[in-house]
Amino acid sequence: xxxxxxxxxxxxxxNIRLEREVTKGCHQGSGCGPGLWNLQYNSLLNLNYTNRTxxxxxxxxxxxxxxxxxxxxxxxxxxxxxxxxSFSAKDKIRFNEQKSKAMLLTRRxxxxxxxxxxxxxxKPLMQVYRLKYLGIILDNKLTFRDHIIxxxxxxxxxxxxxxxxxxxxxxxNYAALKTIYTEGTLPLLLxxxxxxxxxxxxxxxxxxxxxxxxxxxxxxxxxxxTVSNEALCxxxxxxxxxxxxxxxxxxxxxxxxxxxEEAKIDQDMGIKHWLHPAVKITILRDNNEDSSTTQIFTDxxxxxxxxxxxxxxxxxxxxxxx
Numbered sequence: 001x002x003x004x005x006x007x008x009x010x011x012x013x014x015n016i017r018l019e020r021e022v023t024k025g026c027h028q029g030s031g032c033g034p035g036l037w038n039l040q041y042n043s044l045l046n047l048n049y050t051n052r053t054x055x056x057x058x059x060x061x062x063x064x065x066x067x068x069x070x071x072x073x074x075x076x077x078x079x080x081x082x083x084x085x086s087f088s089a090k091d092k093i094r095f096n097e098q099k100s101k102a103m104l105l106t107r108r109x110x111x112x113x114x115x116x117x118x119x120x121x122x123k124p125l126m127q128v129y130r131l132k133y134l135g136i137i138l139d140n141k142l143t144f145r146d147h148i149i150x151x152x153x154x155x156x157x158x159x160x161x162x163x164x165x166x167x168x169x170x171x172x173n174y175a176a177l178k179t180i181y182t183e184g185t186l187p188l189l190l191x192x193x194x195x196x197x198x199x200x201x202x203x204x205x206x207x208x209x210x211x212x213x214x215x216x217x218x219x220x221x222x223x224x225x226t227v228s229n230e231a232l233c234x235x236x237x238x239x240x241x242x243x244x245x246x247x248x249x250x251x252x253x254x255x256x257x258x259x260x261e262e263a264k265i266d267q268d269m270g271i272k273h274w275l276h277p278a279v280k281i282t283i284l285r286d287n288n289e290d291s292s293t294t295q296i297f298t299d300x301x302x303x304x305x306x307x308x309x310x311x312x313x314x315x316x317x318x319x320x321x322x
Contacts, residue, residue, distance in 0.1 A: 003032060047084050052077055063133055071104065075116050078102070082120045097123045103131050107141050136192050144196035145205065152208045155185050159215045174220055178236070181216045189213075189241060190248045197249040206242055213241040 007022040026033040026040075037060075044062075045055050054065045064081055068074030085095065102118045102125040118125045130139045130146050137147035162172070162180060172180075189209060199205050210229055217232035218225060233240050239247070293316050300309040312319060 003036075044085065047081075049081055049084070050077060053081050058134055061134065071106075071110060071112050071114060071116075074104065075118060078118050082118065086121055095120060097121050097125060100125050101128045101131055102126070103128050103138070103140055105138075105140055105142060134192075136195060144199040147196060148199060148205050148208055151188060151191070152212050155188050155212045156215060158185055158188075159212070159219070162216075162219070174236075177216065177220050178238075181220070181238075185212070185216060186244070190245060193245045194249040194252040197245065200242060200245050209241050209245070213238070 004023050007027065009020050009022050011018045026037040041057060041060075045057060047055075049055060050066075052067045056063050056065065064078065066074060066077040066081065068077055097120040100120055102116050104114060104116055104127070116125075116127045118127075130137055132138070137144070137150055139146050162177070189212065193200075200209070214229045214232065217223075217229060217236050217238065218227070220236040220238070221227070221232050223232060223235065230240070295314045297312045297314075298309065300307065302308075
């Protein structure tokens with residue numbers, strides 16, 4: 001009870017100040033708020049849903065995914081699940097039907113009626129053909145076309161804003177522009193890449209993303225617009241964006257894979273499991289290495305003069321003269 005004692009919400013504009021006593025809800029910024037919210041919200045996630053339903057929640061954003069062989073079946077199941085949510089008034093959780101949306105996900109050419117009649121709190125939900133959830137724009141066919149277009153437009157506006165300070169003979173230098181690209185633009189392009197990685201196989205979508213990288217490449221290299229993007233990547237030292245997207249998706253599968261073997265690769269390790277500096281590292285060698293008379297070793301390093309590489313060749317244990 002002390003959690004709700006002396007709780008007030010204040011609204012102040014110009015010379016007007018309004019205060020109201022708060023007697024319910026998990027207050028934003030409070031220490032106990034997240035824990036109490038999880039206790040209350042967990043009852044909603046543990047409802048007796050059907051085996052064709054999956055409830056996903058992130059903070060206070062919740063999405064219910066159901067499957068059906070026909071549109072009518074896909075329509076009836078959500079109504080059953082939402083009726084369970086409506087009757088969970090004992091937990092004092094109420095959803096705003098005006099902010100809730102319904103969307104039909106299918107790639108089939110349906111001859112039956114595509115309009116959905118789904119109700120929450122005895123009121124119909126608005127049917128949409130694209131929905132933004134946790135920063136991802138989902139369309140009704142899961143092509144992620146709208147997400148890629150919105151993402152590329154946002155990144156292009158950011159780069160055009162930087163172009164005012166990145167001219168041919170003055171403005172931001174290479175290091176500053178590359179930092180802005182890697183810390184500002186690239187995270188936007190790679191956001192949730194494992195989700196829409198299959199859309200990158202479409203030539204039209206890949207071209208839109210490549211154009212964004214080309215805009216920053218031209219300003220990094222101070223090059224003409226006629227230079228190809230492959231040459232610009234070599235000049236600027238940036239990985240082509242399509243390869244970077246595949247790398248991000250594969251890294252996610254390796255580090256957060258569903259199988260235990262995948263989860264062992266490149267994962268965070270606690271300090272108590274770190275290797276002591278005094279312990280020698282055993283280098284595994286190939287079984288056929290001893291039978292070979294030729295051994296080749298390579299190494300690279302960076303100095304003030306630049307990046308260099310070295311190679312050493314041993315034959316029968318001795319290094320031949322050059």
